[in-house]
Amino acid sequence: MKKLIITEKPSVARNIADAINAKNRKDGFIEGDDYVITWAFGHLLQLYDVKDYNQELKGWRLEYFPYIPNEFKYKIKSSDRNREQIDAGAKKQVDIINALLLREDIDGIIAATDDDREGQIIFDEIALYLDIKKPIERLLLNEWTNDEVKKGLQSLRSNTEMGSLQDAGFGRQLADWLIGINLTSVATVKYRADESIKVLNVGRVLLPTLKIIYDRDKEIEAFKETSYYKLVSEFKTKEDSLFEGVYQENESEKFETKDRLELLQKELAEKEARITSKKVEHKKEYAPYLFNLSNLQGYITSKYKGWTSDKVLKTAQTLYENKLITYPRTASSVLDESLIEKAEKVLNAHKKGRPFESDIVFHTSKRVFDSKKVESHSAIMPTYVLPRNMNSDEKIVYEAVVNRFLAQFMPVAEYEETELVIKIDSELLEGVFLSKGKVELNDGWKKVEKITSKEITLPHVEDGDTVFVHKSSVNEVKRKAPKYHSEKTLLREMENCGRKYKEDDAEEMMLAVLSGFSIGTPATRAETIKKLKDVGYIEIRGKSLACTELGKMMVEKFPVKELFDLEYTGKLEKTLADIEKKKFSKTDFINMMIEFVIKSVNDVKGAAGFGAHTAIPDDVEVLGLCPECNSPVVESPKAFGCSNWKNGCKFTIWKDDKYIASFEKQVSPEMVKLLLQNGRVGFRGLKSKKGNKFAAYFYYGKDENTGRYNWKMEFID
Structure with missing residues (x-):
């Protein structure tokens, strides 16, 4: 068998x-x-x-x-x-x-x-x-x-043991179907005013990602260029060595106006200064953590022209299928401790013949091996299989993975940082000058990734030494506008659910244990960015991403605001991760999504259209506001209708309405005004089929099942 x-x-x-x-x-x-x-x-x-x-x-x-x-x-x-x-x-x-x-x-x-x-x-x-x-x-x-x-x-394990993983997968799939099918359909029907727009795509991951780009675009639009000023002095030692210092007051070197700094500059001319403090620190710089998919995509797209995160993923997937690297769709930046023996075997295979082979020493540091910080899959690393034939794209991604792996077992980079505090004896100069220098002592792991550090050397001076002001200048510094998102920065914000981050070790390790609280997964984020471009919501300018007009309209006018809320979307992704961990049930999740979709569809149906409302000529009377989209209702030869009809609003009250005519009444401008203002209009002297007179209120209400407006009557006692 x-x-x-x-x-x-x-x-x-x-x-x-x-x-x-x-x-x-x-x-x-x-x-x-x-x-x-x-x-x-x-x-x-x-x-x-x-x-x-x-x-x-x-x-x-x-x-x-x-x-x-x-x-x-x-x-x-x-x-x-x-x-x-x-x-x-x-x-x-x-x-x-x-x-x-x-x-x-x-x-x-x-x-x-x-x-x-x-x-x-x-x-x-x-x-x-x-x-x-x-x-x-x-x-x-x-x-x-x-x-x-x-x-x-x-x-092998029984497939029945995969029940929670299956539930999370099907939960994701069904939720995306419910949101995508229902809201894409109603949004397209409701808002499509321009025949060139075929479909308005709505998605659980698509829209919050669009919102990240939109928010950055708005920051750039709102930015107003301003300047601050710095006072920079060049000092000379007794041995005629020169070095720079920047003036600080209250630990800040930035001054909003230059008047005072120009006064201080005059005071500085040919003054003596004294070194009041000299601090020398020996610092270590550790290699960046192993790549997860988002960091690999960010690294490649920022370093090489023409690369997208989708291309990085596809190339990494090919390397994986060719046995050259481990599973690429991972969110972890460290390895599971069970891989220690395997990692040593891989290291021995890859270090041979390298110019820095003697520097490579295997170790089991928590910076590399830490099971507590692994989420489903370990970080990306090479396998022991050595490549034979790779194309140029595969070489770029493969070498990045190999070098990052080798860097973990190279010596730590070390440098010496010196800080001088310089004081001038003057009543006007309340602050001090600060001067910093950096000297590389051991480039360590940087040899692998060919990183060169910029050195700033300071002359040999000691605490208490006298130096002299050689020259000074007041420099204007223009504050820079925020940069447009690149794929690297967008991927990081998707991974971190839009929360602000700093590129330091503590943050990177925090990302390794986010437990799913993010937008999308490592496997889907590249596809999401590509789809945003394909559906016309964003455009790519070099390495920058920016919203199109259609993308801006989606963010500003689509009424289901939860889908733009990064925290809401992050919670949905976290819930899927919790289903995988048996902390939440698929049934409860789907029921929650069904309720959300029903409410959202009704919100879209009742919202205003996308395009600008039709301009109303000065000589046309506005009778009230449309209950569907809040646009002006005006009179036409045959009806009273919404002026926003070009954008899909169908609210109309026909002048020859048969129901109203059956009571021997006509739909008039005055009647429509009262109806739109009060939600109802009253009539007296109405005749029944038997000829009896009565009074009643008439309501023009929407049937939620059919979406059509119908008249309803309520007798007045």
Whole structure:
């Protein structure tokens, strides 16, 4: 009997086949003595669209939404070229997998998709769709080297143990469907005034990411250029050595006006000064932590032209599938302690022949190995497999990963920092001059990443020495506007949920244990940035990202503000992480998302349109404000309607309304004014069908089920 292994991609299937010496290659699978290996192409299946549940809902209309299926169903994914057709390659592979499942000589299944929640559901979708009855085991690997594959096949786990990971994956998928399908549909119908705009995309991760870019754009727009002033003096020692000092008062070197500094400058001419303090500190600079995906993407996109975070991910994924690096879609910056022995083996393979080989010493510092700070997957590191053929893009990413790994085991960089405090004996000069110098003592790990440090050398002086003012200047310094987001800074804010950060060790370690409180996941952030560009919400200018006009309109006018709230979105992502950790149930999460979607759809239906309201000529009377979008209601030849009709608002009261005419009344401008002002209009002297007279209030209300406005009547006693 044999086991059927199902992988996420053909390349992974080939890696497993190589490890177990399976050589019989057939159409859609590889067969060996004990295993048959087949594959998916990522997701072979997708959730039903609304029209798949009910063909009557094929066209997008406001009254069709919110749409919440009683049961979520799957189908073979659609073709990328024609969404109305099934992807022929996906259908063929599903049929191959199904045929293999039915073979009598196969008595068990091994799920070998990626070890994360997305990889889990890529397999589980297939298992549910094909109704697999045979026992299912799970292969969990962080790399696809021969040694790891063989070891993994000896320590399989039951797929039932993956229940919480499955719940988190399906929870993410269903939540994104509920939000994306419902709100993209109603937003497009409600706001599409320009026929060039085909679809207004709404997404759980898309909109908060757009908001980060929008906020930075607004900061730049609001920035007003201002200046501050500094007083800089050049001092001369008795040996005629020169060095600079900057004047400070109350520990600040910035002065808002230059008048006083110019007065002090005159006072300084040819004055003697005294060194009142000399501090020399020996400092250490540790290597940056190992890469997680976001940091790798930020490093590459900021260093090399033409790179996007999506390109970095795809290149890293290729290196992973070629057995050269470990799993790239990780949020961790350290390694699990169980990898100590493996890391030493990898280090020994990669240090050979390096010019700094003798400096590399293996150690087990917590800066490298710390299981408490690993979230699902360890940091990215090379494997022991050495590359043979790589293209130029693969070399860039691979060398970055290898060098960052080697840097961990190089000596710490060391430098000496000197600070001089200089005082001039003058009543006007209340403050002191400060001078700093830095001298590299040992470049250590910087040799690996070819980093050169800028040195500032100071002359040899001691506390109490006299120096002389050589010359002084008052310098104007213009405050710089904030910079547009780059992919590097955007990825960091997505990872940190928009909270401010500093690029220091403590912060980087904090990021390693955020426990999911972020926007998106390492695997999806690059795709989100790409989609923002593809749907027309942002544009890329060199390495800078900025909102388009459409993107600005989405942020400013789309009424579901929770989807722009970074904290709200971070909490949703944290909830998915908690489902994975069995701290929250998938059912409760989906129910919460259904309530959110129902409310949000109704908010969109009742909101104002995107475009500017139609200009109302001075000679046209405004009768009131539209209850749908708050735009002016005006009279036309046949009706009283919303002036915002071009942006999709359909609020209309027809002049020849048959219901009002049945009471022998007409819809007049005065009636519409009262109705819009008070929500109702009263009539006396109405006649019933029997000829009896009565009085009543008339209301023009919206049916929440159909979205249409209807008249309702209430008798007046």
